[in-house]
Amino acid sequence: MFRTFEDPNKQNFAYFIERLNQTLDEQTLFLLTDVTHAVLFASPSFYRYTGFHAHQIEGSDYRPFEMGGSLNRETELERSACLLSAEGIMKQFTCTRIPMIKDYSDEDEYSFLVYTPAEPEGEYISPNPSWMDRDMKLPNEKAFRYVTENNRSNKSGVLCLTIVNDRQERESGYKERIRCVADELRGLQSGMVSAYYPADSMFALLCEGSLTGEERKDLQWKAEKACRRSRLQFHAAWQPAQFKRDTFEEYMNRLYESRLYSGAGTGDNDRKQLIENRFEKALERERLSLVYQPQVNLHDRSVSGAEALLRWEDEVLGAVSPREFIPVAEASRMIIPAGYWVLKEACRQAAVWRESGLHIRMSVNLSPVQCEDEDFASKVKKIVAQSGIAPDMLTLEITENQLLYHLPEARVMLRELKAYGINISIDDFGTGYSSFSYLKHFPVDTVKIDQSFIRDMGRKEDKSDEKIVTTIINLARNMNMKVVAEGVEKGETLDFLSENQCDEIQGFLYCRPLSSEEVIPFLQADAAGNQLFLDK
Incomplete structure (x- = not known):
């Protein structure tokens, strides 16, 4: 997660990406992958079609998102493949693999994977669970689990917002107010922030480590304001965005328990x-x-x-x-x-x-x-x-x-x-x-x-x-x-x-x-000649 290519010897990647963006239509998607199958770059069209956030794609193995394809992915230059969207929709594509010419001395191998819609086009619902909560229109527990399991940054963090719903859940319009919060949190997403609905009455904002302390405080302020605007009681706290693969349930429990503690900057936000x-x-x-x-x-x-x-x-x-x-x-x-x-x-x-x-x-x-x-x-x-x-x-x-x-x-x-x-x-x-x-x-x-x-x-x-x-x-x-x-x-x-x-x-x-009340007497006195500043 959060991987990019920064080696100056590999700046030709940027050239090929720009060329592909210019020559391919909006229906064609492409990825840049390395020898470990990790995604280094995904085209804007890929995100538009799939509905995923960069946090769920960059640095991740691309193969879980490609289903029903050929078993010889690494050797075939052209093959059939189905891509999975965040909502669980499968669509048929023709995948063309373009190996990068090695003009530098390292041992890595890179490939562009170009996905062109197949003819005739067809879509069907995947038997696998969707990555999206259809009600809140945010990535769900499956997406949140995948991203946090694959997170390689120990500086990233999760702002957890837990709604206190014991009495509110029985109130009229509770679900609609939750949806309003989801809409506002979706608007807070950026290249460094992704929003999730990983459990009932819980929101999570996953943030990259490059966010400054002030930016995190501002993000928390806006997220809390979204809850208050919908008249919801909540608890907010920051947690690390990493855990061991076999302890996701314990991690989720920790997020729930974090409502007992206040995060950094909470006093300022209360004021x-x-x-x-x-x-x-x-x-x-x-x-x-x-x-x-x-x-x-x-x-x-x-x-x-x-x-x-x-x-x-x-x-x-x-x-x-x-x-x-x-x-x-x-x-x-x-x-x-x-x-x-x-x-x-x-x-x-x-x-x-x-x-x-x-x-x-x-x-x-x-x-x-x-x-x-x-x-x-x-x-x-x-x-x-x-x-x-x-x-x-x-x-x-x-x-x-x-x-x-x-x-x-x-x-x-x-x-x-x-x-x-x-x-x-x-x-x-x-x-x-x-x-x-x-x-x-x-x-x-x-x-x-x-x-x-x-x-x-x-x-x-x-x-x-x-x-x-x-x-x-x-x-x-x-x-x-x-x-x-x-x-x-x-x-x-x-x-x-x-x-x-x-x-x-x-x-x-x-x-x-x-x-x-003071202005008129003061100005009238000044107009009469009492120019105070001139008598210094």
């Missing part, structure tokens, strides 16, 4: 789950709030805008940092309704300010998850129209990496919003690819320099942060974009930014984030 549950209730009851940090125009020394920042103080958890609850809200996709709530509330507040005679621009941050909503642009335009503010009173801030990650979708979405009159700002600029070449393809109005560069100014002898900031300001001005510096906390930093023609600043030097 995340508590945050998710409480955040959902806070969103439903509108217990979230916004604070606003003013942005100051350095050219005319006036307050030109404010950034809306989401805050949450929970009855149980107390004040929860955005750095903690925002990632949880994104993972659960609750950030989508929360994001629309923020947008509505920020636009409503901007309308209140306008009625008070304060015409300042409102900035709102976007989450990458929000960009996945196909109707995002139309919903934003509707919210702005309902609030009564002019579109150019709103600025949407999208991070640099977020823009690059959603490049095609972001281009269309931003152009639609820009055409409507909304301002577009690139947030945290300088932390990603930092290339102005891609910005010319987007309707960007403002570049916001990441506060890590601003706060570190004056701390390094080589003045590297000052050089980065100066370069960003000059390039942005040449592209007719405004520049905002966030995180300004020192008078020396303000002087440097003013001398280098930065357009706007934001930070504690001028003002901390304010509640909605």
